[in-house]
Amino acid sequence: QVQLVESGGGLLQAGGSLRLSCAASGRTFSSYDMAWFRQAPGKEREFVAAVRRSGVSTYYADSVKGRFTISRDNAKNMVYLQMNSLKPEDTAVYYCAADPRRALREYSGYNYWGQGTQVTVSS
Numbered sequence: 001q002v003q004l005v006e007s008g009g010g011l012l013q014a015g016g017s018l019r020l021s022c023a024a025s026g027r028t029f030s031s032y033d034m035a036w037f038r039q040a041p042g043k044e045r046e047f048v049a050a051v052r053r054s055g056v057s058t059y060y061a062d063s064v065k066g067r068f069t070i071s072r073d074n075a076k077n078m079v080y081l082q083m084n085s086l087k088p089e090d091t092a093v094y095y096c097a098a099d100p101r102r103a104l105r106e107y108s109g110y111n112y113w114g115q116g117t118q119v120t121v122s123s
Contacts, residue, residue: 002026002112004096009117014088016121020081022096022114030074032099036081037107038092038119045095047105049081059104064090086121093118 008020020036035050049070050059058070069082079096093116102109 002029002032002098004098004112004114006094006096006114006117009094009119011120011122012086014086014121014123016086017082017084018086018119020083020094020096020117020119022079022081024077024079024096024098026077029077029098032112033104034070034072034079035097035100035104035110036070036079037095037097038090039095039116040092043092045107047107048094050100050104051079061105083119086119088121088123091119091121 003025005023006020012018031053033052036048037045038048039045047061048064049068051070051072055072067085072079095116096114097110099111100109
């Protein structure tokens with residue numbers, strides 16, 4: 001069992017940066033692939049980024065590639081999402097997810113979810 005708690009969301013202007021954090025409970029954190037998803041009002045939850053359990057391999061949605069960086073610290077049970085050059089279209093609730101049972105980019109396959117943190121980017 002894993003519990004996930006996101007933090008770091010906020011309101012900022014376009015072009016700014018923000019770092020989201022996801023704190024995970026449980027001894028088996030390092031055995032899970034982890035991901036960030038986001039959901040804007042009226043839209044489906046979409047994949048943002050994922051990192052394999054070792055932290056070496058990372059994957060990104062085309063819309064955030066080159067601007068966002070996912071990382072993890074297995075010693076601290078933490079996952080991070082560094083977001084740079086933010087755009088108004090990045091506005092959404094951002095969710096941390098763990099333990100995918102299907103493809104990394106498929107949100108329906110994840111076993112564990114955090115409660116989400118709001119990111120609002122104004123133009």
